Amino acid sequence: IFIMAGLYLSFLFQLFFCLVFSLPTGRNSICGYRSCPATNPSMLNVHLVPHTHDDVGWLKTVDQYYYGDRNNIQHAGVQYILDSVIDQLQKDPARRFIYVETAFFYRWWKQQNQSTQRIVTQLVNEGRLEFINGGWCMSDEATTHYSAVIDQMTLGLRFLNDTFGECGRPRVAWHIDPFGHAREHASIFAQMGYDGFFFGRLDYQDKARRMKTKEMEMLWRASESLTPPLADLFTGVLPNGYNPPEGFCWDQSCNDAPIRDDPDLEDYNVDEIVQKFLNASYRQAGFYKANHIIMTMGSDFQYENANLWYKNMDKLIKYVNALQAKGSKVNVLYSTPSCYLQELNLANLTWPLKTDDFFPYADDAHDFWTGYFTSRPALKLYERLSNSRLQTCNQLEVLGGPKSKSGPFGEGDSDTMKRAMGVAQHHDAVSGTEKQHVAYDYARRLATGWAHCEVLVRNSLAILSGSEAPRVFCENLNISVCPLTESSHKFSMNVYNPLGRTVSWPVRLPVNGSVYSVTDANGRAVDSQVVPLSKSTQEVRRNRGYAKGELVFQVEAPPLGYSTYIISMLRDDINNKSVTFDETTGLLSSLTNLETNQTIQLTQNFYWYNASAGNNKESPQTSGAYIFRPNSSDPFVINKTAETQIVTVSSTVQEVTQWFSPWVSQVVRLYEGHRELELEWTVGPVPVADGLGKEVITRLDTDIKSSDYFYTDSNGREVLERRKDYRPTWELKQTEPVAGNYYPINSRAYIKDDKHQLTVVTDRSQGASSLYNGSLEIMLHRRLLYDDYRGVGEPLSEPGDFSDGLVARGRLLLTFTPPDTAADVHRPLAQGMVLQPLLSFQDGTPSANTKLEFSGLQTDLPPAVHLLTLSQWDEDTVLIRLEHQYQAKESKTHSQPVTVNLQKLFSTLDVLGASEMSLGANQWKEDMDRLQWNTSKPLPLSAKDPSPWEVTLNPMEIRTFLLRVRQL
Numbered sequence: 001i002f003i004m005a006g007l008y009l010s011f012l013f014q015l016f017f018c019l020v021f022s023l024p025t026g027r028n029s030i031c032g033y034r035s036c037p038a039t040n041p042s043m044l045n046v047h048l049v050p051h052t053h054d055d056v057g058w059l060k061t062v063d064q065y066y067y068g069d070r071n072n073i074q075h076a077g078v079q080y081i082l083d084s085v086i087d088q089l090q091k092d093p094a095r096r097f098i099y100v101e102t103a104f105f106y107r108w109w110k111q112q113n114q115s116t117q118r119i120v121t122q123l124v125n126e127g128r129l130e131f132i133n134g135g136w137c138m139s140d141e142a143t144t145h146y147s148a149v150i151d152q153m154t155l156g157l158r159f160l161n162d163t164f165g166e167c168g169r170p171r172v173a174w175h176i177d178p179f180g181h182a183r184e185h186a187s188i189f190a191q192m193g194y195d196g197f198f199f200g201r202l203d204y205q206d207k208a209r210r211m212k213t214k215e216m217e218m219l220w221r222a223s224e225s226l227t228p229p230l231a232d233l234f235t236g237v238l239p240n241g242y243n244p245p246e247g248f249c250w251d252q253s254c255n256d257a258p259i260r261d262d263p264d265l266e267d268y269n270v271d272e273i274v275q276k277f278l279n280a281s282y283r284q285a286g287f288y289k290a291n292h293i294i295m296t297m298g299s300d301f302q303y304e305n306a307n308l309w310y311k312n313m314d315k316l317i318k319y320v321n322a323l324q325a326k327g328s329k330v331n332v333l334y335s336t337p338s339c340y341l342q343e344l345n346l347a348n349l350t351w352p353l354k355t356d357d358f359f360p361y362a363d364d365a366h367d368f369w370t371g372y373f374t375s376r377p378a379l380k381l382y383e384r385l386s387n388s389r390l391q392t393c394n395q396l397e398v399l400g401g402p403k404s405k406s407g408p409f410g411e412g413d414s415d416t417m418k419r420a421m422g423v424a425q426h427h428d429a430v431s432g433t434e435k436q437h438v439a440y441d442y443a444r445r446l447a448t449g450w451a452h453c454e455v456l457v458r459n460s461l462a463i464l465s466g467s468e469a470p471r472v473f474c475e476n477l478n479i480s481v482c483p484l485t486e487s488s489h490k491f492s493m494n495v496y497n498p499l500g501r502t503v504s505w506p507v508r509l510p511v512n513g514s515v516y517s518v519t520d521a522n523g524r525a526v527d528s529q530v531v532p533l534s535k536s537t538q539e540v541r542r543n544r545g546y547a548k549g550e551l552v553f554q555v556e557a558p559p560l561g562y563s564t565y566i567i568s569m570l571r572d573d574i575n576n577k578s579v580t581f582d583e584t585t586g587l588l589s590s591l592t593n594l595e596t597n598q599t600i601q602l603t604q605n606f607y608w609y610n611a612s613a614g615n616n617k618e619s620p621q622t623s624g625a626y627i628f629r630p631n632s633s634d635p636f637v638i639n640k641t642a643e644t645q646i647v648t649v650s651s652t653v654q655e656v657t658q659w660f661s662p663w664v665s666q667v668v669r670l671y672e673g674h675r676e677l678e679l680e681w682t683v684g685p686v687p688v689a690d691g692l693g694k695e696v697i698t699r700l701d702t703d704i705k706s707s708d709y710f711y712t713d714s715n716g717r718e719v720l721e722r723r724k725d726y727r728p729t730w731e732l733k734q735t736e737p738v739a740g741n742y743y744p745i746n747s748r749a750y751i752k753d754d755k756h757q758l759t760v761v762t763d764r765s766q767g768a769s770s771l772y773n774g775s776l777e778i779m780l781h782r783r784l785l786y787d788d789y790r791g792v793g794e795p796l797s798e799p800g801d802f803s804d805g806l807v808a809r810g811r812l813l814l815t816f817t818p819p820d821t822a823a824d825v826h827r828p829l830a831q832g833m834v835l836q837p838l839l840s841f842q843d844g845t846p847s848a849n850t851k852l853e854f855s856g857l858q859t860d861l862p863p864a865v866h867l868l869t870l871s872q873w874d875e876d877t878v879l880i881r882l883e884h885q886y887q888a889k890e891s892k893t894h895s896q897p898v899t900v901n902l903q904k905l906f907s908t909l910d911v912l913g914a915s916e917m918s919l920g921a922n923q924w925k926e927d928m929d930r931l932q933w934n935t936s937k938p939l940p941l942s943a944k945d946p947s948p949w950e951v952t953l954n955p956m957e958i959r960t961f962l963l964r965v966r967q968l
């Protein structure tokens with residue numbers, strides 16, 4: 001069929017390649033760059049890219065979008081799109097289509113019969129249907145953590161490879177909609193083997209400048225640590241977001257004129273349309289360097305009736321190219337992003353270098369998309385917690401062996417959770433920019449995913465411990481609710497540690513006794529303390545539990561393993577006798593590092609920005625799910641003073657509760673043996689009866705001489721320097737002094753001077769800024785009264801469990817260190833925050849033969865190494881990712897190459913073979929062969945592996961291996 005087309009000048013070339021590369025199946029398979037249509041080097045080549053942008057949930061849930069349900073909300077049905085496109089592609093081999101979101105394609109593929117599957121496979125093998133990006137979703141870039149991004153990409157890419165093999169491997173990353181772009185995402189894409197990256201949204205000032213200077217396409221050097229070109233990614237800004245040029249939208253959802261080409265009928269418009277297209281092409285070519293330009297022909301949920309698009313594009317191509325006979329120098333063709341990219345690569349131009357990122361994103365002077373960094377804080381935490389649980393579930397599936405999926409507690413799996421986390425990474429999921437009912441759907445999917453994992457975890461822990469006694473997981477420990485610990489007089493607690501090194505954590509269990517004995521796995525007594533339950537926790541909990549106190553003690557668990565603690569009540573008379581007092585302000589006033597004896601002045605307080613209601617004379621822009629726009633740069637202080645209660649001062653923990661208002665409180669804690677100060681904040685229900693939307697922040701004001709500089713992480717990994725009212729790549733005209741200085745933080749932010757560094761590690765993604773010398777502010781919660789006109793059509797006003805406004809609670813960990821040792825503290829602290837211990841409880845005393853302690857590793861990993869992934873792949877293979885968790889130069893002790901022996905990692909697995917893969921695990925490392933782009937500097941070399949089993953990690957490097965293993 002392909003050969004019959006005979007449309008392309010390069011036909012003979014392709015035939016040659018066909019013969020050389022034909023697959024063992026005998027079918028011609030010339031996908032990838034070799035399947036690209038011919039272009040004309042002496043003309044302006046216009047690459048039409050037919051595409052649809054299918055959100056994996058937004059105004060409707062992912063399944064409503066798939067089926068085309070609830071079309072009263074938004075007309076959109078992905079199943080019909082794929083049906084229609086596959087029909088239309090078969091009608092003409094020149095036609096192309098790209099598909100992006102594997103969560104949808106997977107649903108559709110499962111429902112097709114064999115003959116349709118065969119047709120689709122052939123279209124893929126001929127490059128006529130091409131997968132682009134290929135993750136489960138198109139992830140958000142501001143509020144996602146790299147661990148979950150890598151997982152969701154792996155999930156999608158694996159489905160494509162399993163289903164289509166090499167022809168299903170996407171060459172190009174495609175983030176046409178996310179609202180700003182993270183450097184870490186670019187780094188991840190480069191390490192996954194992508195040749196290029198295209199996106200649609202960037203700051204309007206940046207875009208205007210790039211158009212003028214023809215810098216719409218560039219080489220993004222996405223890591224300061226990784227040796228180029230490891231994290232170099234060719235990056236292009238699309239000309240019209242992801243829409244077609246004006247006047248050329250032929251979808252059923254559009255109203256542009258069709259091409260009326262029968263001169264016998266009325267309204268013949270070919271000449272007019274062709275001229276308009278030539279004008280649009282020349283205009284666009286003025287902003288780009290090569291004699292190739294790309295036009296995205298499609299948009300949100302388009303192609304449900306693909307005939308409309310293809311019929312008109314067929315004509316457009318025919319009539320525009322017909323003019324070549326009369327001397328026109330424009331050549332228009334069906335193409336794909338990878339075919340366009342290949343032409344840019346062949347053009348052998350030198351591209352500008354980009355080293356910072358694309359945050360924050362503004363589409364106009366008062367329209368900064370910096371609100372979603374914090375929107376829906378509870379969903380953001382739940383997503384982060386779910387990542388931790390998925391990693392634990394994956395690990396226990398490996399450690400427990402095959403019976404963990406089908407064992408004493410029934411059938412469990414990790415796949416449901418993987419898919420739930422896959423959709424949760426979408427740019428309208430964890431970002432908090434979906435409708436309320438869709439937010440609930442994401443949360444429900446995560447809960448269902450965990451329910452499947454929970455069975456697996458129960459089975460695995462039963463196998464590892466030899467005890468099948470029932471096990472309870474407490475979902476609501478953050479609000480001190482756990483029926484078992486509240487009522488039981490004797491119980492055991494299993495602490496599973498998903499990190500690759502021994503870690504200790506403080507735990508807090510809701511209890512009703514006043515004195516307990518706690519013993520560890522070796523029968524040793526552990527210091528513990530019962531702390532009365534704070535008023536604020538009682539108010540958040542309401543009627544969901546009845547604990548009067550919290551039992552606080554430190555636990556320690558071996559790497560990738562667990563330890564068991566036995567807890568017995570000694571006395572049950574709770575005796576609430578802590579002292580209450582009011583100092584002048586009750587605020588934090590200084591912080592001292594006892595190791596270095598350094599002190600900084602530090603005040604911390606809570607404030608709220610009054611959200612713009614749209615009645616401002618400069619612009620009607622409101623604050624909403626996406627956009628942060630305070631109507632004044634000065635926030636209101638919630639209370640100048642706090643009512644303070646010292647809850648406890650014991651050897652285990654010192655804690656103080658601060659009350660700022662009925663809806664803002666905080667507990668300040670210092671745990672024995674820990675270097676960080678924990679601030680547990682509780683905000684909500686945010687009152688809005690006064691008619692004012694509120695964006696609540698906490699601000700830390702110090703005497704650190706940070707000037708205009710502060711630092712934020714990118715997707716939880718490398719840190720970028722930020723500077724107030726400044727962008728590294730263009731002359732910023734600042735129009736929003738607060739919102740225009742907000743940046744996403746996924747795991748940390750800091751300020752520093754020569755002597756001191758204050759680092760804040762967060763438990764979820766949030767927005768942060770430094771607006772004053774020595775000051776760092778973090779947005780915690782938002783409750784708003786108006787929609788912000790970016791499509792969601794709802795004010796962000798989460799009702800919460802009791803319909804009076806969502807209460808959010810979270811933790812900030814503060815560390816205060818000299819700058820040169822800061823990373824040694826905040827790196828492990830942040831990993832510990834991301835991968836939380838999993839606590840489970842069993843009533844009564846464990847039976848005598850229960851194994852109270854277990855470790856899946858032979859020994860702790862070196863401090864610089866993080867075990868990012870351990871997951872069952874096939875029956876006898878497991879996927880592992882080892883990560884160097886320090887940046888180059890950031891730590892004197894740890895920013896060095898470090899070597900790990902793969903055969904000496906596991907205590908219960910014999911490693912028989914290891915093959916290295918790309919970061920996305922859809923390509924063998926040795927087969928990776930990315931397009932090269934002209935760079936100005938020669939490339940340095942990085943450290944080499946001493947032997948096949950001993951792998952060396954350079955700073956910030958992640959290495960992915962498929963291990964063939966046998967359970968010992």
Ligand SMILES: *[C@@H]1O[C@H](CO)[C@@H](O)[C@H](O)[C@H]1NC(C)=O
Pocket residue numbers: 348349350934
């Ligand atoms: C690409 O351009 C560089 C200079 O920028 C030149 O040295 C090189 O030979 C060119 N390669 C090809 C294949 O034209």
Ligand SMILES: *[C@@H]1O[C@H](CO)[C@@H](O)[C@H](O)[C@H]1NC(C)=O
Pocket residue numbers: 597
């Ligand atoms: C810590 O510094 C203070 C003054 O800054 C000093 O009075 C105190 O003796 C120092 N303590 C130690 C243990 O060095």
Ligand SMILES: *[C@@H]1O[C@H](CO)[C@@H](O)[C@H](O)[C@H]1NC(C)=O
Pocket residue numbers: 161162163164165166917921922923924
């Ligand atoms: C891709 O899938 C094929 C089977 O379709 C398999 O043989 C191959 O090993 C997979 N590649 C990778 C890198 O997993």
Ligand SMILES: [Zn+2]
Pocket residue numbers: 053054055177178427
């Ligand atoms: Zn979207």
